[in-house]
Amino acid sequence: MQNRTLYFGDNLEILRKKIPNETFDLIYLDPPFNSNRSYNVLFKEGLQDSLAQIKAFEDSWHWTQESKHNFDYLVRETNENISNLMQALEKTIGHNDMLAYLTMMTVRLIELHRVLKKTGSIYLHCDPTASHYLKIILDVIFGNKNFRNEIVWCYSRMAAKNQKQLSKCHDIIFWYSKTDEWFFDVDPIRLPYAETSKARAGYKKTSLGGGVPKGEICELNVGGKFPEDWIQIPFVKGKEYLGYPTQKPEALLERFIKASSKEGDWILDPFCGCGTAIAVAERLNRKWIGIDITALAINLVKHRLRKQFAGKNIKVDIDGLPKDLVGARELAKRDPFEFEYWVCDLINAMPAGNKTQENMKGADQGIDGIITFLKGIDNEKNYKYGKVIVQVKSGKVQRDDIATLKGDVEREKADMGLFLTLEEPSQPMKTEAVSAGTFALPFSKKEFPKIQIITIEELLAGREPDIPLQYSKKYYKEAKEDDIDEIEWRRKQFELDL
Numbered sequence: 001m002q003n004r005t006l007y008f009g010d011n012l013e014i015l016r017k018k019i020p021n022e023t024f025d026l027i028y029l030d031p032p033f034n035s036n037r038s039y040n041v042l043f044k045e046g047l048q049d050s051l052a053q054i055k056a057f058e059d060s061w062h063w064t065q066e067s068k069h070n071f072d073y074l075v076r077e078t079n080e081n082i083s084n085l086m087q088a089l090e091k092t093i094g095h096n097d098m099l100a101y102l103t104m105m106t107v108r109l110i111e112l113h114r115v116l117k118k119t120g121s122i123y124l125h126c127d128p129t130a131s132h133y134l135k136i137i138l139d140v141i142f143g144n145k146n147f148r149n150e151i152v153w154c155y156s157r158m159a160a161k162n163q164k165q166l167s168k169c170h171d172i173i174f175w176y177s178k179t180d181e182w183f184f185d186v187d188p189i190r191l192p193y194a195e196t197s198k199a200r201a202g203y204k205k206t207s208l209g210g211g212v213p214k215g216e217i218c219e220l221n222v223g224g225k226f227p228e229d230w231i232q233i234p235f236v237k238g239k240e241y242l243g244y245p246t247q248k249p250e251a252l253l254e255r256f257i258k259a260s261s262k263e264g265d266w267i268l269d270p271f272c273g274c275g276t277a278i279a280v281a282e283r284l285n286r287k288w289i290g291i292d293i294t295a296l297a298i299n300l301v302k303h304r305l306r307k308q309f310a311g312k313n314i315k316v317d318i319d320g321l322p323k324d325l326v327g328a329r330e331l332a333k334r335d336p337f338e339f340e341y342w343v344c345d346l347i348n349a350m351p352a353g354n355k356t357q358e359n360m361k362g363a364d365q366g367i368d369g370i371i372t373f374l375k376g377i378d379n380e381k382n383y384k385y386g387k388v389i390v391q392v393k394s395g396k397v398q399r400d401d402i403a404t405l406k407g408d409v410e411r412e413k414a415d416m417g418l419f420l421t422l423e424e425p426s427q428p429m430k431t432e433a434v435s436a437g438t439f440a441l442p443f444s445k446k447e448f449p450k451i452q453i454i455t456i457e458e459l460l461a462g463r464e465p466d467i468p469l470q471y472s473k474k475y476y477k478e479a480k481e482d483d484i485d486e487i488e489w490r491r492k493q494f495e496l497d498l
Contacts, residue, residue: 003287006278008298008320011270011291015111018319022117024289025183025265028256028277029112030125030248033061033101067100070107078110081140089133102133109141112270119183121148121260124174125248131172142176149175152230153252173256188258190224197225231255242304244274253280261286275301279308295321295341296351328456332394332422340392343420344369346459349390366408368392371418373468375441386415386441388467393421399428406436406451415439418465419453429453441468 001023007014061067074086086106093099109124116122122142126134139147151173159167201220236242236249253276261267263285269277272290278301281288292298302316321342322328332339344351349369369390374383389412391405402419409417416439419425430453438447448466 001289002317004282004314005289005317005319006272006298006301007289007291008293008295008318009291010293012108012111014291014320015108015115015270019111019115019268019289021114022120023115023266024268025117025120026257026261026286027112027116027120027122027268027270028125028253029123029269029271030246030273031105031108031271032246033126033130061101061104062097063095063100067103068095071099071103074103074106082106082110085137085140098130098133101130102137105134106137106141108270109137112268113141113178115268116178118179119177119181121175121177121182121184123151123256123260124176125171126174127171128168131174135174138174138176142178146177146179146182147174148177148182149229151175154230154232155235157235175256175260183260183262185259185262186226187223189227189255190221191227193220193225227255242274242300244300247274248276250276250280250283253277254284257281257284257286272301273297275304279304282309282314295338295345299341299345302345323460325457325460328422328460336394339394339422340368343392343456343459344390347371347390347418347420347465349388349418352390366391366404367412369418371465371467375468386468387412388416388418388465389414390418390420393419393423395423397421397423397425397429399426399432402429402432402451402453406432409436409450415450416448416467417451418467419451420456420459421453422456424455425453 001018001020007018071086071090075083086103089099089102112122124134124138135150153171153173155169157167157169197220231252233249233251236247240250241247257267257277257280265286267277267281267286267288268291269275269288270291272278272292274297275290278288278290282305290298290301292301298318298321302318305314305316322331328339328342331342341351347369349371352367352370367389369392371388371390373386373388375386389405389408391401391408393401405417405419408414417436419429419433433449433451433453436449436451439450440447448468452465452467454463454465
């Protein structure tokens, strides 16, 4: 295990097979849970045959054969307290999605307790839908004497039209230590004193603690006041916002990491999602490990770190994603949609749509990825964009697939189409691709094949799609500011394509 590692896969399997005992100083987790679903649906009885597929945008868990297997393990092979707890939950809520979620969380919290250092802390982020159950589970696994705080993260949101209940404007974060020797440093998270507190302490008249009327002595800490167990921080917005549905603000994670770890300590986020905890840990000079079951999330975190810490030139190790053709075939067989996300990342394409096992075709109209590039600037000096649509195939391919891609390019008014295949293309497919013709940028002599076929084996060997360079906006901004001759500027910028 090395610093700056992202593990792709089921965190339960990775924790059991790859993480030693007492490794981490701090664990933060924000496990997926679909709080937007009807509360009653969570308690519906049933046993679904297919294994639960956990996707980045599908925060749901179902009572499946896998859930039942884990439940039986907890009842029969752990300890008396956990066994009694799970049997009590079964009698109380029945075999349903809620019990599946709690079973999933219990087996993982047992492993998280194992990998936490004796001086370590765990912060579990949840919402009121299941927080009351999770608190009981944490009490049993970590011990109620090691409960430190129920932290409330408060935020604001507009009420819905015709709303008939109070607005939900908070999340719960449970903080537990592993033992009574937990590390905690309050100074980095102290808050400014209120003006009334400063006045009572005579803060405005003399030095701290001075000038206070007799009987009202109140010393103020120069670093600020001791924080409460509630935090008022707005939702993510502005440049920090990545479009990830469960993204949490960096300011929130900064509070936990600063208070419960030191520089050089190890941080784990076993449901790392878009990587907020990872990004904050990196910024605060902590070592970190992230785990997620979706290739989409792993790739998002990787790109987030590269962009956010471009000056540091950090190296992120990816464990679990394919590195050769054998691994690619295994991933395609196990989960074709994660295979598509992985392939799109190989060529820096943005995934299109959100396909699932339940929605086999998705809503993407045959498009698996999008590459956007800047064509140049128009006469009004506005940015002009071009588009490449990407299709990924892991199964048998034929000539009609290329004809379909040509139609998709025309329908989407795209400039080019990329066909990425795990299987070797036939000669009729190649001929059909050539018949699509070429595409050229303005003021450039280079022509690009309008339809291109590339195998996954070629991508892994280092081949890159023959598409226009994705020039930085910096070049276009400089051109607009300098007001240079349009034609000469375009010639200069596209000379690499000549």
